Amino acid sequence: MDPGAALVEALASRGGPRLPAVEWHESIGSTSDRLKDLARAGAPEWTAVLAERQTGGRGREGRTWQSPPGGLYLSVLLRPRSEPASLVPLAAGVAVAEAVASFGVACELKWPNDVLASGRKLAGILAEASSGSAGVEWVVLGLGLNVALEASSLPAELRDGVTSLRAEAAREASPEAVAVAVLARLGVWYDALREAPSRVVAAWRERAIPWWGTLVDVRSGAAVLRGRLVTVDDDGALVIEFSGGDRRRFVSGEVSRVRQAAAS
Numbered sequence: 502m503d504p505g506a507a508l509v510e511a512l513a514s515r516g517g518p519r520l521p522a523v524e525w526h527e528s529i530g531s532t533s534d535r536l537k538d539l540a541r542a543g544a545p546e547w548t549a550v551l552a553e554r555q556t557g558g559r560g561r562e563g564r565t566w567q568s569p570p571g572g573l574y575l576s577v578l579l580r581p582r583s584e585p586a587s588l589v590p591l592a593a594g595v596a597v598a599e600a601v602a603s604f605g606v607a608c609e610l611k612w613p614n615d616v617l618a619s620g621r622k623l624a625g626i627l628a629e630a631s632s633g634s635a636g637v638e639w640v641v642l643g644l645g646l647n648v649a650l651e652a653s654s655l656p657a658e659l660r661d662g663v664t665s666l667r668a669e670a671a672r673e674a675s676p677e678a679v680a681v682a683v684l685a686r687l688g689v690w691y692d693a694l695r696e697a698p699s700r701v702v703a704a705w706r707e708r709a710i711p712w713w714g715t716l717v718d719v720r721s722g723a724a725v726l727r728g729r730l731v732t733v734d735d736d737g738a739l740v741i742e743f744s745g746g747d748r749r750r751f752v753s754g755e756v757s758r759v760r761q762a763a764a765s
Contacts, residue, residue, distance in 0.1 A: 518684060524551070530556050531643075532576040533641050539578065549578070572676070581694075587737045589642060591705040597624055609708060621662055648679055702737065715730060716730075716759040731748065
């Protein structure tokens with residue numbers, strides 16, 4: 502059976518979202534770039550593009566996302582109406598965490614879009630939106646998840662910070678099975694965005710790295726700011742408190758914990 506048709510059938514058997522169209526590529530430049538073209542042409546919600554390998558995968562801020570064979574590279578089209586688009590990445594993070602847990606692997610979420618296992622990066626999430634006069638028209642939600650990735654296939658500087666489901670001794674994980682699990686849980690949490698957005702934020706906080714109250718550095722553009730991590734608020738923004746007591750919200754950026762020696 503065609504992999505796309507098999508994915509649709511497997512999702513239907515689990516009560517997951519109905520995928521109106523699925524493309525499955527052996528190799529593609531970027532699943533998200535392909536899906537953005539489809540979105541502009543009017544593709545319906547839940548159209549999906551998957552690949553076994555990407556040659557031009559991207560992370561946040563235009564960074565390259567290494568996409569050799571052994572990973573799941575998935576992009577799905579969402580057209581939020583009453584759902585708050587700013588919380589789509591958080592809903593996706595919770596969905597990925599639950600999907601990974603079904604294969605016996607525990608993970609933690611790191612704002613804004615990382616999924617970690619054993620302290621190393623297992624997956625990354627990137628949501629790219631297009632807006633018009635009426636608001637957000639569509640969101641292309643991209644996911645790169647290391648399923649059976651061999652660290653030796655990555656540049657040397659990345660190997661120590663990356664893991665995979667296989668390295669974490671996952672049970673019977675294949676890109677196809679992981680795609681079904683992720684999309685099934687994404688359907689649940691995307692529905693929750695419409696019904697109870699606060700439930701999504703609470704679920705994300707429960708799975709977050711427990712850095713609350715600790716010193717962190719936040720890189721925002723060219724600036725690096727240091728303060729204590731307060732929370733992720735109800736809009737999905739990171740809240741940092743600085744030494745004078747002032748607080749600031751960050752809707753994008755990169756956060757890292759300050760090591761004890763650097764803090765003292």
